[in-house]
Amino acid sequence: MVARLLHGLHTLRALAVAVLLLVVAAPVVSASELTPGPPEATGWRFAGMTVEPTNPAVGDVATVRFSVVDDEGTPLTGLRPVAALRPAATTSGARPDPVLIAVGRPLDDPGWYQVSLALNQAGRWWIDLEVTNDAGRTATTSHFVVVAPTLGTPPATTEAPLFLPGDSWGAYYRLDPDTGSLATLSGEDLLHAGNHWWLATTRLTPRGPVTPEYGGTWHLTVELSDGLSGRPLYAVDLGDIRASVYVGSADEPAISTSLAVAPDGSHLYLYWARQLGQGWLASVAIADAGTGEILLQRELTGAVVADVFWGRLDVSADGTRLVLAERTARSASQSGYRLTVLDAATLDTVAQHRRTVAPDDPLTACVLPYPGPAGAIPGADPLHYSLCMPRGSLSQPALVIWDPIAGAVVHQVSLAAVAGDAPQYVDGVAAPDGRHFYAVNTATRHVAEIDLLDGNLLRTANLAPDPGDPPSTFDRFFDWIFGWVAPQAAAGVLIEPGVTIAPDGSSLYLVPASSGSNPGDGVLVIDTDSLQVVGHLLAGQPVAGVLVTPTGHLVVREVGNADHDALSVLDPDGEMLLSLTLPGRGIRLGQGH
Numbered sequence: 001m002v003a004r005l006l007h008g009l010h011t012l013r014a015l016a017v018a019v020l021l022l023v024v025a026a027p028v029v030s031a032s033e034l035t036p037g038p039p040e041a042t043g044w045r046f047a048g049m050t051v052e053p054t055n056p057a058v059g060d061v062a063t064v065r066f067s068v069v070d071d072e073g074t075p076l077t078g079l080r081p082v083a084a085l086r087p088a089a090t091t092s093g094a095r096p097d098p099v100l101i102a103v104g105r106p107l108d109d110p111g112w113y114q115v116s117l118a119l120n121q122a123g124r125w126w127i128d129l130e131v132t133n134d135a136g137r138t139a140t141t142s143h144f145v146v147v148a149p150t151l152g153t154p155p156a157t158t159e160a161p162l163f164l165p166g167d168s169w170g171a172y173y174r175l176d177p178d179t180g181s182l183a184t185l186s187g188e189d190l191l192h193a194g195n196h197w198w199l200a201t202t203r204l205t206p207r208g209p210v211t212p213e214y215g216g217t218w219h220l221t222v223e224l225s226d227g228l229s230g231r232p233l234y235a236v237d238l239g240d241i242r243a244s245v246y247v248g249s250a251d252e253p254a255i256s257t258s259l260a261v262a263p264d265g266s267h268l269y270l271y272w273a274r275q276l277g278q279g280w281l282a283s284v285a286i287a288d289a290g291t292g293e294i295l296l297q298r299e300l301t302g303a304v305v306a307d308v309f310w311g312r313l314d315v316s317a318d319g320t321r322l323v324l325a326e327r328t329a330r331s332a333s334q335s336g337y338r339l340t341v342l343d344a345a346t347l348d349t350v351a352q353h354r355r356t357v358a359p360d361d362p363l364t365a366c367v368l369p370y371p372g373p374a375g376a377i378p379g380a381d382p383l384h385y386s387l388c389m390p391r392g393s394l395s396q397p398a399l400v401i402w403d404p405i406a407g408a409v410v411h412q413v414s415l416a417a418v419a420g421d422a423p424q425y426v427d428g429v430a431a432p433d434g435r436h437f438y439a440v441n442t443a444t445r446h447v448a449e450i451d452l453l454d455g456n457l458l459r460t461a462n463l464a465p466d467p468g469d470p471p472s473t474f475d476r477f478f479d480w481i482f483g484w485v486a487p488q489a490a491a492g493v494l495i496e497p498g499v500t501i502a503p504d505g506s507s508l509y510l511v512p513a514s515s516g517s518n519p520g521d522g523v524l525v526i527d528t529d530s531l532q533v534v535g536h537l538l539a540g541q542p543v544a545g546v547l548v549t550p551t552g553h554l555v556v557r558e559v560g561n562a563d564h565d566a567l568s569v570l571d572p573d574g575e576m577l578l579s580l581t582l583p584g585r586g587i588r589l590g591q592g593h
Contacts, residue, residue, distance in 0.1 A: 049141075059154020088123070126142050127145060128140065178569075212245055234291060236268065256274075259271070278306075281299060283298065370389060425443035429500055448460045502548055504552070511544070525574075566582060
């Protein structure tokens with residue numbers, strides 16, 4: 001349903017309009033302002049409307065308060081308020097589609113209501129309001145507003161935003177799921193500890209000439225900015241690094257990096273590896289997360305011979321150890337890994353396992369897993385889990401539970417029964433308590449529940465719904481207010497992620513994989529106690545990903561037209577609270593936080 005509302009909505013690219021005055025139009029109930037639908041409620045009128053702030057700029061949230069009374073002046077209770085932010089028409093007779101829709105709420109005073117909408121771009125806008133009662137009677141009004149441009153990144157409107165990777169490298173979207181506030185931030189890596197967010201960008205600046213034969217020297221810095229404000233903080237200076245260039249490249253440095261942050265946010269951990277000739281040398285460092293000052297640095301002993309080399313640095317939940325997983329590729333038939341556990345305070349080596357030519361070792365494909373996910377198992381220190389293809393991309397997926405200190409697989413659970421003939425569609429998620437893992441095939445809709453502590457396969461189920469399932473019911477007034485045109489579905493929509501879980505672990509949310517030219521069909525709700533489908537949200541709508549906020553709300557990425565997609569926020573019962581267009585097609589919900 002939400003995709004129907006958002007089809008054809010204009011993109012949220014800035015309009016750079018330098019008008020600074022707010023023009024307030026007297027609220028007048030008008031049926032002509034909205035698409036024809038159920039009859040207007042004669043005798044209803046809006047009263048006492050206020051819009052704050054009175055002189056808004058990009059990044060502000062417009063709060064609209066108003067009352068609705070009948071022809072005798074009696075306040076009307078039990079109405080549902082909805083607001084839409086629509087660009088002012090630039091040509092005669094044109095009526096642009098809204099870019100943001102928000103559901104409001106009643107206030108304590110009878111007959112009074114409030115709706116909040118984020119003002120994400122400058123320009124001239126209409127705020128279209130509608131109230132509806134249980135019988136379907138409606139009243140509408142519109143309010144004109146001018147939004148001034150803002151220099152720099154607007155600050156966050158919440159302390160718990162969602163960060164979604166954008167449609168270009170080095171860009172993130174910061175989203176407030178309560179208001180629809182959306183800002184674009186620069187950064188390649190997102191770091192989070194406690195209540196603090198950082199965005200980091202690695203810079204490699206050439207020092208002198210670079211050639212394919214002899215490589216070159218690059219100055220390595222890591223720039224940090226604050227995720228809530230977008231304000232630059234500092235740069236960690238790691239100095240000049242001599243390195244080769246990648247085979248087949250004229251000037252791309254053969255340098256790999258990874259970042260991690262201490263659980264308490266006090267320290268930043270940095271890893272970088274460089275190729276010289278055929279060997280790769282790796283280094284790690286500790287920096288003060290408040291200032292960027294390097295506190296300690298060391299180079300790992302021994303070079304690793306590889307054509308391609310990449311690593312990931314993780315911090316244990318208690319902050320005492322670093323786990324460095326490095327993957328190597330020497331040729332199509334030879335690959336391996338190096339696994340190093342370090343003391344997080346001293347950078348001393350606690351354990352190291354080096355198997356650089358080990359294509360049959362399960363950890364070769366699982367220390368840096370594909371398709372993922374992976375993580376530490378709470379309460380089972382030092383165990384980790386990985387959803388991976390233990391013998392390469394052509395094998396069957398498995399859930400591998402491994403010990404980084406021992407450098408060994410503890411349990412390997414085959415997911416062949418879940419994979420069937422479509423192993424590429426196997427996804428999974430760990431329960432919030434860290435005890436269970438749910439592996440799901442988003443194409444065949446098979447699910448398996450696995451005990452992460454002992455590796456036992458507890459249950460399997462087929463989630464295929466009854467073909468006669470009716471579409472989920474959403475408030476019909478969205479249909480007639482904004483119209484509906486069936487969105488043109490793109491073939492092979494990437495489902496990312498295919499499954500996620502409620503904060504209390506009670507429900508799984510599954511996006512069925514695309515089939516032929518049809519993208520995922522809404523979101524299935526699976527009860528984790530019964531492993532049965534108990535709901536089908538947005539049935540019939542093309543969905544390309546879903547995640548859950550810490551409050552249990554769903555953020556759904558829906559497939560729109562050829563220009564842009566949409567994000568919709570639903571409450572845990574599936575009721576739409578907010579929806580907005582995206583500035584591009586490339587948001588990857590699977591990497592959101």
